[in-house]
Amino acid sequence: MASSDVSRFGIGALFAHHAERAQPTIFHLSRAFDIAPDGGTRYTVPQLADLVGETAAWLYAAGARQGDRIAIVKDNHWDCTLLACAAARIGVLPAMISGHLGADALETLLKRLAPAVLVTKRNILERGRAAETDLASLARRTICLDGEAPGAVTLAEAVGERGDGEPPVPRRDPSEPMVVTHTSGTTGVPKLVVHSAQTILGTLGRIESVRWPIVATRKSDTVASGIAFVHGRSIPWTAGTLLLEPRKAVVVADGDPATAERVFTEHPPTTCETLPAFFTRWEGLAAKENSVFRDVRLYVSTFDAMHPPTIRRFLAASQRKFPAWLQGWGQSEAGPLAFRLLTRRALARTGERHPTTRIAGRPLPYFTQLEVRDPATMRKVPAGERGVVFARTRGRCLTYLGEEDRWAEKADGDWWNTGDIGTRSRSGAITLLDREVDTIPGLSCIELEDVLTDRIPAIEEVVILGSPNRKPQPVVATADGKLPDDVWAKAVADLPELADPIYVTWDDVARTGTGKVRRGEMRKRFMDDAETFGTGRWT
Known part of the structure; x- marks a missing residue:
């Protein structure tokens, strides 16, 4: 053929x-296929x-x-x-x-x-x-x-x-x-x-298949993927893996640490991509001596924001001299939009007020253009000013099936409204602040969440929820649903004023199938479905 x-x-x-x-690639599965038990x-x-x-x-x-x-x-x-x-x-x-x-x-x-x-x-x-x-x-x-x-x-x-x-x-x-x-x-x-074939193979699959320095799959690699395979990401990953021909490809179907340890012990990965929630669950494996991640040269995260401590622990688990973390930002509708490589050195400082992970990086050369616009006027804003991020890419989806008007609301000619609030530097780097629906004027919820997880190791997850006429509400997940008052007070001393935290466990955090926090559901549960600052118009 x-x-x-x-x-x-x-x-x-x-x-x-x-x-x-x-x-020649051999594919190894964590369990048999449901279609071929x-x-x-x-x-x-x-x-x-x-x-x-x-x-x-x-x-x-x-x-x-x-x-x-x-x-x-x-x-x-x-x-x-x-x-x-x-x-x-x-x-x-x-x-x-x-x-x-x-x-x-x-x-x-x-x-x-x-x-x-x-x-x-x-x-x-x-x-x-x-x-x-x-x-x-x-x-x-x-x-x-x-x-x-x-x-x-x-x-x-x-x-x-x-x-x-x-x-x-x-x-x-x-x-x-x-x-x-x-x-x-x-x-x-x-x-x-x-x-279409043009968007998801001709553009997104082509991005995956370019032999980029450092990040491209090598023939000597054992690539591991533990993503949500119903997600559009699975098709470019499949196309790229077939074209670039790694020695092995390891497919992990769930986030259970026992599954990952069993499969990776037999097939130690040299590159590893999974959901942020899975990375968090696998941190205990990364902390072990002679970890199953010892041979990893490249980690990849694409589905959601990652907290600095998690990235730091996995980079430390690798015995490679210069392991890297590829932080990608994109959407189901448009594919990858920007990326950034993080190293041990980039994450050496802890507890910073403005974590480096909030910088999503620059648009993919030859594939993507990004600009920031005022959400009220839709005019492009100067470098450094916050606004809604627009993307232009040939990988944009054709429509939303059954919700064509909703798709049209986000399309502006060749440009696509991502619904993300951010800033663009003079050099073109995008810093993500929040989803428009979750935004708090003058703040960044996801930035505060990164700071808190970096400063308080006991935190497994923290979600900052905003609503007019109320202090930002932290919902804090720890192993036992508790945290000493003095530990919290010290961590937030130099931060914007927050409401008293609500303590929960990991399982109390509402998530999607890709592990993302369902902030709307959290708002219903912990803030009586309070209104948001954002309009939600481009969700």
Whole structure:
């Protein structure tokens, strides 16, 4: 299959193309795929290509046809991406949706999608029934991957219906919708983000495949990925890994430290990308002597802000002379927008009032332009002044499925309103302050959160919530939900005046499937749903 076939058939041709060019990477999984429970945890690229083809065949047998949509709603694993590739292979538009979402949100998204086929698991369907929602009824056909469920056929039954020959592989215009992912849902029901082959492969995948100094994957690498595989990030990661041919690729499907220790002991990574919440859970592993992260030359974080102490601990865990941390900033709708490399030296000073991690870095050369505008007038502001950050990139999504007006509200010609408040330096570096909906005039909540986690090691998470006519409210998570008064008082002595902290544990912090804090839910719970300074217009 020629390389041009990838652009004509999109992600449906990705694995077949690289199988034919004898891509040598071995993929190791933390657990077997849900779509191949007996397939083991070790795959070559030709074996993955065969699995995609077999999956496409049973999706076709289940009734999915060119022009249809399917919904992939299941526990986190890389086979969410393989399912999407299989659907695209037969001309179907796949939507990868987090199984972490509540039944109400899933019902809303499935009604917007109107799928021909729903691929899911029993725990998802049971959660729906507990909320008096029959998720299986929202698709023409439902396939349950892990056994029998009301209104669904089993995976074995779906595979048994498969014919002998391969289903047709239709051509696709690179500008047409190819895959649907979704935003994290920090402010409510996630938005369904529609991408084409041009946007997610031609631009975002191309960014991933450039042999950038230091950060690009090397043939000698063992790359580890523990991301949210329903997220749009999974497709550029897959495309880049297949093209750059590391020695091994290790896929971690959950954030359990025991899982990471088991897999990384057998396959020590040289690069490691995961969710910020997973990094936080793995800090104990980083602190161990001869840590499983001893060979890491590059850490990558892209899904949310990282606190300085966490970055510092992982850099210290590496026995490399000059390990680096790639801090990326981007969005589901537009892909990576800016990045910055952090080193041990950059993070040597602790407890600073303005942590270096708040500087997101500069736009990606040749791919992205960034500017800051006044949120009221939409005019560009001078360097150093705060405003809403706009991005221009060819990787911008096509629309929000079922919410086209909401997408249009954020699009301004070729520019995209990120909804993030920040400043731009004279040299072009972007400093992120807050989401517009969460902003507090004159302050940065995420900056204060970084300072507090840096100054108080006992803090596992802290969330600053703002509301008019009230002091900023800290919600502080520690191991036991407590903290000595004098420790807190000393840490905040030089900070803007804050309300008395509310102490909780890690599990009390509302999060999305990618580990981001759901600040709106926290505001409901701890501030009686108090109003915000921000408008929320561009969430």
